[in-house]
Amino acid sequence: MVTKTGRLLQQKLSTKLCVYFLGLIIGLCAIYHVGVQYDLKQTRQNSTENLEKLHQYFTSELARFTSIPNLVRQNTHMLDLLDNKTSHDLKPLNEYLADIQIASGASDVYVLNEQGWVTASSNWQTPHSYIGSNFAFRKYFYEALEKDSAIDFAVGLRSGARGIYISQVIEQKGEVKGVIVVKVNASHFEDVRDSLDTGHQHSFILMDKSGIVLMSDQEKWRLISTKPLSQTDIAEFDASRQFSGRDINTQPWRFDEQTEQLQISTEGRLAKHFVYAKKPLDSLNASLYLFSAIDDVTANQWSRLALSSVLLLALLIIFEIILVKLAGYKQLLFTQRSLEAQINARSEQLLETQQALLRATKLATIGQLSAGINHEISQPLTAMSAYLASSKRLLLKGQFEKVQENLLLIEALIKRTHTIVAQLKHFSKSQKPKLALHKLKDLFANALIIIGPELKKHDIKLSLELDDIAVWVDPILCEQVIVNLLSNACHAMQDVEVKKLTISNYTDAGQLSIKISDTGTGIESHTLESIFEPFFTTKSGNGLGLGLSISKQIIHSFKGELSAENNSDIGASFILTLQTSIGSEPLSNEKRI
Structure with a gap:
């Protein structure tokens, strides 16, 4: 059995040497012809x-x-x-x-x-x-x-x-x-x-x-x-x-x-x-x-052929070394592809988990604001019931002009309720980010439809001074960040006497910065570096600790920045920095939130 194996190896080696020798001769002939031409x-x-x-x-x-x-x-x-x-x-x-x-x-x-x-x-x-x-x-x-x-x-x-x-x-x-x-x-x-x-x-x-x-x-x-x-x-x-x-x-x-x-x-x-x-x-x-x-042209080829012979022999040796290591490389390549497949699968799982956390954060935000939203919806419904009862009595009395007035009031209340429900639906839906230029005032107006009842509930005075300028964002994700920041500000001012929320903006080097300041208790200095980390929260027993982390990722996907600082007197400020021009590249899967 050993002898047969040795003969096979010897035959394989002889065949390989013949192929290499033939390749060397063909290569030298080709080099000679190309050199002459x-x-x-x-x-x-x-x-x-x-x-x-x-x-x-x-x-x-x-x-x-x-x-x-x-x-x-x-x-x-x-x-x-x-x-x-x-x-x-x-x-x-x-x-x-x-x-x-x-x-x-x-x-x-x-x-x-x-x-x-x-x-x-x-x-x-x-x-x-x-x-x-x-x-x-x-x-x-x-x-x-x-x-x-x-x-x-x-x-x-x-x-x-x-x-x-x-x-x-x-x-x-x-x-x-x-x-x-x-x-x-x-x-x-x-x-x-x-x-x-x-x-x-x-x-x-x-x-x-x-x-x-x-x-x-x-x-x-x-x-x-x-x-x-x-x-x-x-x-x-x-x-x-x-x-x-x-x-x-x-x-x-x-x-x-x-x-x-x-x-x-x-x-x-x-x-x-x-x-x-x-x-x-x-x-x-x-x-x-x-x-x-041109008689010397042929003679001049010998030095070229000598150098080419050395180079070809070196290439053949390198090629042989590569062949020897090819089997191990193939195995390594197979292992690498298997690991890449596993990494891609884990990445997809992480992406799905991240999207689920985003949905959970949205639902948690809506849950925290549900009391104020319910009040905003129940008020128009109660008023509509009263106007409908009054309209019935007026119809019996034949006072049709007053009935028409009541119907116009009921229509306005329905529009108000529809606006609140539509914004909730818009806020809670999930879709792929679509970046475009959107008016800053419109983004805050839509966010205030969600967070407005909470501000009224805690009797928070709002100062809103925004320029008529557009920013490069996805509107749904950006509104979620604004709602989250305003909700945090409301929570920070629950136990203070002076409750004021100030929103302003300024422009620097083609970027727009929006400053959201409150008069709350501020942020402890040792936690300023940690508030944007996942699962970090200052709300004991209330919150997942994902709001600011996800908000920062969202703003990064817009090529912007989100930072926090304490005010010089009282309270804290969150600063949103956004682009005011069209971005240069679409979001990849890794950047999607």
Whole structure:
């Protein structure tokens, strides 16, 4: 039996180890994939941002150089030069063009007549001066004659330097007199990467529609073709001498438009991989690319995988510890839920007991006041009996007007009795608290219907001075508190000569305080802290000792306060502090009275 149990445990352990090992492998694969994708995304984002900087620089520089021909063709020396009827000294114009070339940073600025002959040039004093050369075969010349302006990329015939040629026709009285050309060397753009902070891990190229790299910060990529050239392209290059007879080597690059990745294969070396961002440069009919190498992305994942392995192993160990303790936790959870169920059941019982005590306190209060209430009800009933007897006699005598007067008096007495009974019914009913704004005067008026007979019975003088203000309370519960406090005041003044009950209010910091003062015997100082405790009473053999305790709980449920103090002369005061604005939260079961 022991052997069988040992085998089961061993099998369970082996299965668990296999599951953990498989989970570790899957987790590492997922981390590798997510890490590669994240790094590629970051690289693409950086490439796009840096390409935007580079594109803005190209665009702004081309716009700046494009404005130069328009400036030069308006010069007076230029217009005089193109007037064939007179001979002119070229030195002022050449010097002017040299000044423009130096100030703008261009490579060369020169003027061709309508036949394509260079008549003035900024390099007029150099050994490779363009003056006397014919560039009619250049694309930038004949396109400018056709379209008024042109931008072309070519390799210089004399300097052998690659550059961008910006040309614009010169007109005089609507007649084309020649073409002004500005050449900007490619190095002006290729050496700008560091100043633009595009990052050393990035490389850029400017590639035309034929796939030829016109510019690049990598010298080995300049003037290579990224795809095989067609015969049409070769013939066009030869005719325009765009590349001055240079051989364009083909080095196939594999562009993946879907993933925006590039593979460059070099003979005898491992292929290099890049992600790229692309933006067209319409003025040159070419596209600007920014490459970011990603060969290191895979290698960079090993450190991440090593750290992830440690973290995953730690997680698996923690998970195993949790599994070991899970059984005990489940038992603990079951015990906790059982205790919670018992606590909830006891809480419901306590709530029911509290509500029963509240009803008992209400009935006890009504019982204490029953003698005065009975007197208030019996008086109208006795008067009604007398008026009914009188009305019968008056009817027999035919004195109907007096009968009508008696009936009006009986109706008033019935209304008075109905008011007393209705308030008793309202006072004694039980319902869930409903907080709202209620007039303070109305609350005391309703309470005095109940407690009024008791005040008359003991010949207590009442001084009631209340403002016309509303408080945030439940009316039934608040009236119960008022009745209880006024009843206590009556009891405290039973054995004194001066019996006066004063009710007033004052407002402080958005709260209303109501002060109920009597001229009774006061509260003994050692009992002031205990009078609000349950079952504490000063009425020997009369009362449950719950009235003030429940009253304080009721006032707390209104977010108010109930306190007591002795007056400076005679008697005591109870102070009710209530909110005069709407409360922020409903009563929970624990706060309900």
